[in-house]
Amino acid sequence: MTHPTPSHADISSTPDISPTHWADLLAVAEMAIEQAGNIIRPLFRSALVTEEKKDLSPVTLADQGAEQAIRRCLTHYFPHYGLIGEEQGTLATESRFYWVVDPLDGTRAFITGRPTFGTLIALLDHGTPILGIINQPMTNERWIGIKGQPTRFSSPFGGQAKTRACSKIDEAELSCTSPEMLELAPTPFWPKLAKRVKRVSWGGDCYGYGLLSLGLIDLVAECDMKIWDWAALVPIIEGAGGYITDWAGQPLSHNSNGTVLAAGAKNLHEEAVSILSHSG
Structure with missing residues (x-):
């Protein structure tokens, strides 16, 4: 993958995102997802120390380390974008574009050894989600959604991202x-x-x-x-x-x-x- 430079990747003044910019956005988001997975995988089903946040929900070293890795990657390539992270707060959401990150959605599943958690990264444009990724690092499954485009799904088990028409x-x-x-x-x-x-x-x-x-x-x-x-x-x-x-x-x-x-x-x-x- 060719890593975009911040000046190339910055689309804050571009009303319609070009294919090149989309490629850069997705490349960086997937890079961040991979870095998070590299932190999460070794900690799965390990003897983690779990802390409780103010709302009594659990948080682990996996949550914290994965968000740090994602934030470093996204802010390096997109320094003028805002960012909201579950664990480590908010940066400049007055920006037209900002990232929203949940490093480990499903911490309870993670700490009890169930592979039904995931890492979430979204990009919002004026508050509307235009890019979304779900990544399950243990099963190697990934969903990618781009506004106005068919969802992409990759998995060693096969499958296609298409809802079923259950009418009743x-x-x-x-x-x-x-x-x-x-x-x-x-x-x-x-x-x-x-x-x-x-x-x-x-x-x-x-x-x-x-x-x-x-x-x-x-x-x-x-x-x-x-x-x-x-x-x-x-x-x-x-x-x-x-x-x-x-x-x-x-x-x-x-x-x-x-x-x-x-x-x-x-x-x-x-x-x-x-x-x-x-x-x-």
């Missing part, structure tokens, strides 16, 4: 990371949705959204989601033919209430919005 909610597979997150739901209607679908599975974090993009899950409905949890998912789900909004069907943004609803088919998404808002 009673045939749908619904996923959510944990029952505990639903204690913070702004409406009480998640159980009603769960009763309507064929089956509910728990766990998965960002990996569940990756599976939805592959047509293996039909719905994901969660809450208490921060921008680093959902930003990378938007172009991936949409590029695979799916829909992702808040529970009211509104686009996700900095002002969202923490709810996220992803669906593989439009009518399924509309019916789930209706149920979660108790209008159906």
